[in-house]
Amino acid sequence: MVRKVKRENPGILIFIIFLLIAVIAFSVHKFIITQEKQHIFKIETDSTVSISPDKLTSPNAILVRLKDDAILMQKNSQEKIYPASLTKIMTAIVAIENLPNLNEEIELTNYTFQGLYKADASMTGFQPGENVRAIDLLYGALLPSGAESCIGLADQIAGSEQGFVKMMNQKAADIGMDNTHFENATGLHNKNHYTTVKDMAILLSYALQNDTFREIFTSSRHSTQPTNKHPGGMTFYSTMFQELSNQSIIDGEILDQLVKVNRN
Known part of the structure; x- marks a missing residue:
């Protein structure tokens, strides 16, 4: 699908x-x-x-x-800009570095989707109550820029999006993104959610050194494993290639x- x-x-x-x-x-x-x-x-x-x-x-x-x-x-x-979907580069690399098993299944709850549809967030196409492998959520975050994939990863790793955002900001500080601050894991607009193109260059250079990130980021499409909500799996495509x-x-x-x- x-x-x-x-x-x-x-x-x-x-x-x-x-x-x-x-x-x-x-x-x-x-x-x-x-x-x-x-x-x-x-x-x-x-x-x-x-x-x-x-x-x-x-x-x-x-x-x-x-x-x-x-x-x-x-x-x-070094002028301040709003990163929008480019935020998911940080979301993905932090998730990859903190997931011990990329094949573990993560349940997406009703809470995962809270506020996303109202905000007109980009969605992968998963559903509340769906059990999805972490690797499929990573592909969902980076290829079609799915917000529910980001929240599912954030909740699994840090217990909440807010906790995960702290990890994102710490990673930004660690790799020298001195003019960046994240407020969420999805890229939804917030005046305090900002970066610069120089900082984004630092981030992407760092992320591409990770084999898993690079493989996902350079994929044109991905088909998930069957889930309890999508027994035939799902296929989505990279907006980058589109x-x-x-x-x-x-x-x-x-x-x-x-x-x-x-x-x-």
Whole structure:
């Protein structure tokens, strides 16, 4: 069964674009993350690239070479922005690092869903009372950006979303995200829930070092095991890959330069 998902906030459109996913397996990382008008560009390559911030329509951007974390280009990279669905990168990596068994089943209760539909949160498609493997919740959090998957993981690990958010903020401090503060695990808008594109670059660089996170994050689709509510399992797709073909949000000249760099 395929579930269509909604976004956390219809006024905040999140695009996550991963270029040339296959090359990641060969240790050449090239990806673009675009959040509405905030962009994070990251490249690992021995080549140089010349991209002028003036070519970006985004007011916030950063280009980082993964090999040595050198910042090749930045534009208002330390200005406060609201991360929305990109929050789930932190949610997922904290969950992965604190789950001893990714195959354990987690029950999603009525409390898990409390307030999510009213907030028009993006949902994976699970139901109250459903027993779901932790690994399937992780895929549900990162691919279709499912809020109930995030809350289910948070409750299982910390006993509450509030407790889990404390772990998220501690992790942010530990890895040097000095201008970030989380208020929830889902990315729902809150004026005190903020970050910068520089901090998001730090987070994604850190998270991609984890094999489980990287495998999930770079998957285009995932089919769950059968559950008590979905005996045939569920299949959902990555919003990142769905937006891959929408190249109109990126300046064509910049995209051409990125592709050229990867070929060198």
